[in-house]
Amino acid sequence: MTTVLLVGAGHSHLHLLRRAAVLRAAGYRVHLLAPRYFHYSGMASATAAGALPAGAGRIDVAALATSHGVQLHEGTMVGLDFQGRLAMTSEGAQLPYDVLCMAIGSVVALPGIDVDAGVLKVKPLTELSDLDARLRASPSAIDGSGASVTVLGGGSTGLELAAHLSVRPDVARVRLLQAGPTIGADLPDGARRRLAALLERRGVDVRTSCQVTRVSAAEVAYLDGSTSQHDVALVATGLAAPPLLNRLGLGDERGIPVRATLQHVHHEEVYATGDCAHFLPQPLPRIGVHGVRQGPVLLKSLLARRRGQPLPQYRPQHRALAVLDLGAGVGMAVRGRWWWYGRAPLHLKRRIDERWLRSYRQR
Numbered sequence: 001m002t003t004v005l006l007v008g009a010g011h012s013h014l015h016l017l018r019r020a021a022v023l024r025a026a027g028y029r030v031h032l033l034a035p036r037y038f039h040y041s042g043m044a045s046a047t048a049a050g051a052l053p054a055g056a057g058r059i060d061v062a063a064l065a066t067s068h069g070v071q072l073h074e075g076t077m078v079g080l081d082f083q084g085r086l087a088m089t090s091e092g093a094q095l096p097y098d099v100l101c102m103a104i105g106s107v108v109a110l111p112g113i114d115v116d117a118g119v120l121k122v123k124p125l126t127e128l129s130d131l132d133a134r135l136r137a138s139p140s141a142i143d144g145s146g147a148s149v150t151v152l153g154g155g156s157t158g159l160e161l162a163a164h165l166s167v168r169p170d171v172a173r174v175r176l177l178q179a180g181p182t183i184g185a186d187l188p189d190g191a192r193r194r195l196a197a198l199l200e201r202r203g204v205d206v207r208t209s210c211q212v213t214r215v216s217a218a219e220v221a222y223l224d225g226s227t228s229q230h231d232v233a234l235v236a237t238g239l240a241a242p243p244l245l246n247r248l249g250l251g252d253e254r255g256i257p258v259r260a261t262l263q264h265v266h267h268e269e270v271y272a273t274g275d276c277a278h279f280l281p282q283p284l285p286r287i288g289v290h291g292v293r294q295g296p297v298l299l300k301s302l303l304a305r306r307r308g309q310p311l312p313q314y315r316p317q318h319r320a321l322a323v324l325d326l327g328a329g330v331g332m333a334v335r336g337r338w339w340w341y342g343r344a345p346l347h348l349k350r351r352i353d354e355r356w357l358r359s360y361r362q363r
C-alpha cells in the first residue's frame with residue numbers, strides 16, 4: 001500500500017475524498033489533515049455580510065471523510081520533514097506519507113501595507129466570517145447612527161463586499177479604496193462602468209489611485225499623510241500563497257512550484273493544487289475553478305502512478321465564468337469580454353453553488 005496524505009480540504013481534495021474508494025482499490029491508504037470545516041468562497045461575501053445564513057457555504061469535512069472511509073486528522077500542517085517523509089500537525093502528531101498532496105489555499109496579499117493585528121482580512125474565510133458580528137457590535141450600529149466601513153481593494157472580492165455592505169441597514173458609510181486607477185481592473189469596460197454606477201447609486205465612496213500605508217482598527221493612513229476613520233475595516237488586497245510554504249521549504253509567496261502534472265518541480269512525490277500552487281507553465285489567477293478542475297487530474301495522476309503509466313497534465317481553460325454577488329438580489333456574470341447584470345445572474349450563481357455544495361453534503 002502507498003500512503004497518500006492530503007493536506008487541506010481544498011477543492012481538489014474534496015473531489016478526492018469522494019473518490020477515496022477508487023484510490024483504495026488502486027492500493028492507496030488515504031489520510032487527510034485538515035480543519036473540520038471547509039468554507040466555500042462563492043458564498044463567503046454574502047454570508048459575511050449577513051445576506052445568507054452563516055453556515056450556508058460550510059461543508060463538514062469530518063462527515064465527508066468518514067462517509068468515504070478516509071481518516072481525518074483534524075488540525076493543520078505546521079512542519080515537514082522531507083527526508084523522513086513526515087508531516088507535523090498543529091496537534092503535535094507526525095504523519096508519514098509516500099505521496100503528499102497540498103491544497104491549503106491562500107492568504108491575503110499585503111502589498112506594502114502595514115495592517116494592525118485585529119483588522120479583518122478576507123482570507124482565511126474563517127476570519128471574514130467575523131464581519132457580521134463586528135458590524136453588529138460596533139457602537140455606531142448599536143446607537144443607530146450606522147457603522148462606517150472601509151474596504152481596502154477594488155478587485156472582485158472588495159467590490160462584492162462593498163456592494164453588500166452598502167445595502168445593510170446598520171451600515172451608514174462604505175468607503176472603497178483602490179490603489180490603481182480603476183476598480184475591477186480585470187472586468188470588461190462596460191461591466192466596470194455598470195458596477196461604478198451601481199456603487200455610486202448606493203452611496204459608496206469609491207477612491208482610486210489611493211496609496212494606503214497603514215490600516216488600524218479605527219483608521220487608515222495614506223502616503224500623503226492624511227487619514228480617514230472607520231468602525232470596521234476589511235482588507236481585500238488580493239491573494240498570495242500562505243507564508244507557511246516558505247517556512248517548510250515547499251515554495252514562496254507565489255506558491256508551490258508545480259509542473260503541468262501538478263507535481264513539485266523538484267519533488268515528484270509532492271503535488272499542489274488550487275491557490276497554494278504556483279503553476280509554472282503559465283500564470284493562473286487565484287480563483288476556485290482551478291482547484292475544482294485540478295481535482296480529476298490529481299485523481300488520474302495518483303492512479304497512473306500506481307500503474308506505472310504516464311501522468312496526465314492540467315490544461316487550464318482559457319476563460320472561466322465568474323459571477324459577482326452584489327447584494328440586494330442582483331449579480332453580474334462575466335466570462336472574457338461578455339458580461340450580464342441583473343437578478344438572473346445571481347439566480348444562476350446560487351443554483352451552481354448550491355448544486356456543488358449539495359454534492360459534498362450528500363453521503
Ligand SMILES: Cc1cc2nc3c(=O)[nH]c(=O)nc-3n(C[C@H](O)[C@H](O)[C@H](O)COP(=O)(O)OP(=O)(O)OC[C@H]3O[C@@H](n4cnc5c(N)ncnc54)[C@H](O)[C@@H]3O)c2cc1C
Pocket residue numbers: 007008009010011012033034035037038039041042043044045075076077078103104105106122123128157242244273274275276286287288289291292322323
Ligand atoms: C471573499 C472571497 C470570495 C471569493 N469568491 C470567489 C468566487 O466567487 N469564485 C471563485 O472562483 N473564487 C473566489 N474566491 C477565490 C477563492 O477563494 C480561491 O481561489 C479558492 O478558494 C481556492 O481554492 P483552494 O482549493 O486552493 O483552497 P481553499 O478553498 O482556500 O481551501 C483550502 C483549505 O485548506 C485549509 N488549510 C489552510 N491552511 C492549512 C494547513 N496548514 N493545513 C491544513 N489545512 C489548511 C483551509 O482551512 C481551507 O479549508 C474568493 C475569495 C475570497 C477571499
